[in-house]
Amino acid sequence: MEERSRAGQRVKTRGKWPEVDMRRLIRGTSIGLWVAAMATVVPSSAEAAGWRGTARPVVLAGCAADTGRPARQVSYDQRTGVLTTVQIDPGGTATLEARAGDLEVHKVVRPNGHFRLVLQVRADRVTITANGATVEVQRGDEVAAVDASAPNDEALLRVRSVLAGSRPIRLFRALVTNVEPAFEQSPAGAALLLSDALVGLLDGDIGAIERLGRGIAARRAARLRPAHFSNSPGCFEIYEAEVIRAWIDYQECRNSFAWWNPLKEGCTLRWMLWAESAWFSFIGCSAVPIAR
Numbered sequence: 001m002e003e004r005s006r007a008g009q010r011v012k013t014r015g016k017w018p019e020v021d022m023r024r025l026i027r028g029t030s031i032g033l034w035v036a037a038m039a040t041v042v043p044s045s046a047e048a049a050g051w052r053g054t055a056r057p058v059v060l061a062g063c064a065a066d067t068g069r070p071a072r073q074v075s076y077d078q079r080t081g082v083l084t085t086v087q088i089d090p091g092g093t094a095t096l097e098a099r100a101g102d103l104e105v106h107k108v109v110r111p112n113g114h115f116r117l118v119l120q121v122r123a124d125r126v127t128i129t130a131n132g133a134t135v136e137v138q139r140g141d142e143v144a145a146v147d148a149s150a151p152n153d154e155a156l157l158r159v160r161s162v163l164a165g166s167r168p169i170r171l172f173r174a175l176v177t178n179v180e181p182a183f184e185q186s187p188a189g190a191a192l193l194l195s196d197a198l199v200g201l202l203d204g205d206i207g208a209i210e211r212l213g214r215g216i217a218a219r220r221a222a223r224l225r226p227a228h229f230s231n232s233p234g235c236f237e238i239y240e241a242e243v244i245r246a247w248i249d250y251q252e253c254r255n256s257f258a259w260w261n262p263l264k265e266g267c268t269l270r271w272m273l274w275a276e277s278a279w280f281s282f283i284g285c286s287a288v289p290i291a292r
Contacts, residue, residue, distance in 0.1 A: 077183040080175055084188035086283060094283045096191045103171045109280050113273030117195055119168035126168050130272055137162050148269035153262050163203050185236050187283050194275050213247030216240055235285035239278050246274035
């Protein structure tokens with residue numbers, strides 16, 4: 001298969017990843033309105049000229065093989081005892097199920113990156129839903145949402161208030177921190193890492209996404225030293241490169257605002273959609289197809 005590079009040359013890639021421009025995936029949704037609104041904001045002198053990053057999301061929409069849809073993938077992490085299953089459902093969504101002790105994790109991701117994450121420990125249940133316009137958090141009867149086009153301190157504080165003292169949040173973050181490094185390169189491990197970065201950010205850990213991006217970039221750089229270089233990247237390497245591009249775009253977006261400006265958090269939604277859509281494609285690329 002071939003993929004066109006930024007220089008216009010065609011390069012060979014491994015796996016069946018159809019080339020889909022992320023701008024088409026999000027066209028017609030409110031995220032497009034958000035991007036346009038962000039581009040027209042008149043910045044203060046502290047914000048220079050606003051975000052003018054050149055990076056544009058070009059992620060892939062999934063890759064069910066011609067012979068059928070990807071089979072369910074089951075993974076187990078020896079260190080934490082978490083058992084996970086990942087699959088692309090007949091309806092076209094990717095699903096992650098995970099269980100470790102009392103903690104249950106359920107995540108559904110669409111090809112365009114929209115997702116729903118449920119973390120539950122007995123009666124304590126947290127649901128995080130992200131689409132092209134908002135990130136909504138629900139815990140019991142409490143609901144809080146952040147408008148991606150106009151995030152503000154009040155909304156972010158309400159979200160953190162809903163999550164305060166949540167046992168599912170604490171156990172989920174502890175789980176992801178302690179999984180084996182090798183597990184992180186599986187589809188399930190990658191999904192948990194992405195979710196942990198978002199959960200951390202919503203819970204007040206402002207540097208969560210930054211640390212994830214730096215960690216992935218460092219691991220990739222170590223593998224791409226001359227002795228380890230390969231002209232045929234696998235599914236994880238392709239996914240990893242896309243997440244790094246999303247992280248660089250996220251940095252450019254945030255750096256266009258003053259450090260104190262809550263509009264910086266609007267950059268999170270763009271990162272989420274890009275990274276989650278890349279994960280969806282990772283599932284299709286890495287799974288063994290089963291006949292319909």
